[in-house]
Amino acid sequence: MTVLLEARELRIERGERQLCTALDLRIESTQSWALLGRNGAGKTTLLHTLAGLHMPTAGSITCAEQALHTLAPRARAQHIAVLLQHSGPGFGASVLETVLTGRHPHLGAFSWESRDDIAIATRCLAIAGVEGLAQRPLTTLSGGELRRVEIARVLAQQAPLALFDEPFNHLDIAHQAAILRALRTHCVGPANAMLMVVHDLNIAWHACTHWLLLDGHGGWHAGPRDTVAERVLREPLLGHPVERLGEGERAVFRIPLD
Amino acid sequence: MTPGHRRLLALALVLAVASLAIALLVGSTDIPSAEVLRHLLGDDGSVQDRIVDQLRLPRALTAFAVGGLLAVAGVMMQVLLRNPLADPYVLGVSGGAASAVLGAMLLALPVAWYTAAATVGALFSTLLVFGLTHAGDDWRSERLLLTGIVVAAGWAALISFVLSVSPSDRLPGMLFWLMGDLGQASTPSVPLALLIGVLMLAMLRARDLNVATQGMLRAAALGVDTGRLRLELYFAAALLTAAAVAIAGAIGFVGLIVPHLLRRLGGSDHRVLLPGAALVGGSLLVLADTAARTLIRPMQLPVGVLTAMIGVPVFLYLLHTRTAR
Numbered sequence A: 001m002t003v004l005l006e007a008r009e010l011r012i013e014r015g016e017r018q019l020c021t022a023l024d025l026r027i028e029s030t031q032s033w034a035l036l037g038r039n040g041a042g043k044t045t046l047l048h049t050l051a052g053l054h055m056p057t058a059g060s061i062t063c064a065e066q067a068l069h070t071l072a073p074r075a076r077a078q079h080i081a082v083l084l085q086h087s088g089p090g091f092g093a094s095v096l097e098t099v100l101t102g103r104h105p106h107l108g109a110f111s112w113e114s115r116d117d118i119a120i121a122t123r124c125l126a127i128a129g130v131e132g133l134a135q136r137p138l139t140t141l142s143g144g145e146l147r148r149v150e151i152a153r154v155l156a157q158q159a160p161l162a163l164f165d166e167p168f169n170h171l172d173i174a175h176q177a178a179i180l181r182a183l184r185t186h187c188v189g190p191a192n193a194m195l196m197v198v199h200d201l202n203i204a205w206h207a208c209t210h211w212l213l214l215d216g217h218g219g220w221h222a223g224p225r226d227t228v229a230e231r232v233l234r235e236p237l238l239g240h241p242v243e244r245l246g247e248g249e250r251a252v253f254r255i256p257l258d
Numbered sequence B: 001m002t003p004g005h006r007r008l009l010a011l012a013l014v015l016a017v018a019s020l021a022i023a024l025l026v027g028s029t030d031i032p033s034a035e036v037l038r039h040l041l042g043d044d045g046s047v048q049d050r051i052v053d054q055l056r057l058p059r060a061l062t063a064f065a066v067g068g069l070l071a072v073a074g075v076m077m078q079v080l081l082r083n084p085l086a087d088p089y090v091l092g093v094s095g096g097a098a099s100a101v102l103g104a105m106l107l108a109l110p111v112a113w114y115t116a117a118a119t120v121g122a123l124f125s126t127l128l129v130f131g132l133t134h135a136g137d138d139w140r141s142e143r144l145l146l147t148g149i150v151v152a153a154g155w156a157a158l159i160s161f162v163l164s165v166s167p168s169d170r171l172p173g174m175l176f177w178l179m180g181d182l183g184q185a186s187t188p189s190v191p192l193a194l195l196i197g198v199l200m201l202a203m204l205r206a207r208d209l210n211v212a213t214q215g216m217l218r219a220a221a222l223g224v225d226t227g228r229l230r231l232e233l234y235f236a237a238a239l240l241t242a243a244a245v246a247i248a249g250a251i252g253f254v255g256l257i258v259p260h261l262l263r264r265l266g267g268s269d270h271r272v273l274l275p276g277a278a279l280v281g282g283s284l285l286v287l288a289d290t291a292a293r294t295l296i297r298p299m300q301l302p303v304g305v306l307t308a309m310i311g312v313p314v315f316l317y318l319l320h321t322r323t324a325r
Helices: A043-048 A073-079 A095-106 A115-128 A143-156 A173-187 A201-207 A225-234 B004-026 B035-040 B047-080 B093-106 B113-133 B140-163 B171-178 B189-204 B204-212 B216-221 B226-248 B254-266 B270-294 B303-324
Strands: A001-016 A017-028 A032-037 A057-064 A080-083 A161-165 A192-198 A212-213 A220-224 A242-245 A252-254
Touching: A001 A043, A001 A115, A001 B171, A017 A212, A017 A220, A032 A043, A032 A201, A032 A220, A043 A080, A043 A192, A043 A225, A057 A242, A073 A080, A073 A095, A080 A143, A080 B204, A095 A143, A115 A143, A143 A161, A143 A173, A143 B047, A161 A173, A161 A242, A173 A192, A173 A201, A201 A225, A201 A252, A201 B226, A212 A225, A225 A242, A252 B303, B004 B035, B004 B047, B004 B093, B004 B270, B035 B047, B035 B189, B047 B189, B047 B204, B047 B226, B047 B270, B093 B113, B093 B140, B093 B171, B113 B140, B113 B226, B140 B303, B189 B270, B204 B216, B204 B226, B204 B270, B216 B226, B254 B270, B270 B303
Parallel strands: A032 A192, A032 A212, A080 A161, A161 A192
Antiparallel strands: A001 A017, A001 A057, A212 A220, A242 A252
16 A cells, blocks of 8 residues: 555635645545535645645645655656546547547657557547547537546546546436446556545445545545544534435435425 | 648648749749749849749748748647637737837838847737736636737727828838738748747647647646746747748738648647648748739739738638637
8 A cells, every 4th residue: 555645734725715724634545535525615726736736825745755846747747637627628639639638748748649558548438438439529529428538538647646526527327337437446446546526425435435525614524434424424514414324335325405 | 640640741741842833933024934943953143043043932931931930829829828719910919019110110220120129019919918818727718819809909009100100201111011021021041940940849849739728727737837838838929920020011810720721631739730830821821922922913912911811701700610619
């Protein structure tokens, strides 16, 4: 088991607001983290900070035994892959070309994608269930298709740590299940870990081993999913009471409406 | 490189050679093609020899270089602003450069100062448009176009002002230059060297540019040093535009039509798009200039009039299809 990312005493602010204070987080291989919290609690900003795309107000993040912000952008992208919340269609590129950009951090300035890179991209397209779209221009895809192409790109990056911002946006339930299985298989292992922003507690429970919850006032709860889930059941940390029916792998989370 | 990419670049190369050949063969004086080749290779001191060696060849090469500069500048601005409608002329960058050069003309500064004046004008104009458009981490397309168009209108007003206070003996020269004119072109080596140099540097960044078309945040996530890339693109695009304007005046729409055409033909990968834009942009301006000096010969039209006649419908079509989507 290796430590892929470690944050210490992390403080993130947006304007006057404290998004999180004194956050200590250690992401190790074999773990999968769910990042939970209400709208505007700072999940995306925290994800960007952990990815090295946003500077924290205070505290340190270590990746590959080096301070994250001193890591060259290319080296950082070899260690951390990110699925951003919003997809941009760019202009003119095909689905295959887009997924191939996932190989960008692995290629030298002058090199073209090799046969291996194309094979990796094609495999990732198949994993995400969009192999039939390879030659289509990005601009012709539906929201769900675009989302899966983006996920394929993250997979093609083959980084030990993958961070997903709401990966299930726009996906129908069949694709949610398929992508969930794919992420568990390909992003979690002896050398891999992932963290995903999710709102669905059932997905968070069944897909993740650990939960990280931001309360929106700078406070946070992190740890094995059972521990954090107990807190969520006791206190309305997500702004609404939550019930759990059943235990363990049969558990179902329910949001009582009255 | 896919076979399609190779075909596209080969086609662009053929077009470039053909356009230069046409420019050498056609003109207000009829010179047989065998003679042209002989004059090109040897020197017999005749008038025809001077027409080919000292008028047609340098003019064609300058047109090629300027067209290439404008097309490559267009590609860079489109990535920087993430908008295929970006073009040095549309965004007022050419206008800024032209105003500065006209100011230099009004003050009767030596010709050598024109390039410096154009560079300052182009950089200032780019800064103005970017500064007013920048919102958060991304550039807003509509705001960008509006800002660019308004800034361009401002430069146009300034240009009118300079023209109205200029002594009447300088007016014809100023006007012709303003509309884009290659008649004075004589030293193609400088713009050609600039084009080749910048192109080679840009090729090092070509894959970064591919990633950057999908947004700077995504490019950063894929390991691109986006702060540096932005700065490089900004300076390179402004410099190329400035050089083109200083040499040939404000020639519009080359930077818009050429990249669009190449993307349509499957060349959206910048490793193909950059050299392709240089070749096709060069060819387009050589052909436009050849038409400009032969359509109603022996009179010469400003080449900018011709590129605008092609460019305006293409721009409107692009704007329409993008809004419709």
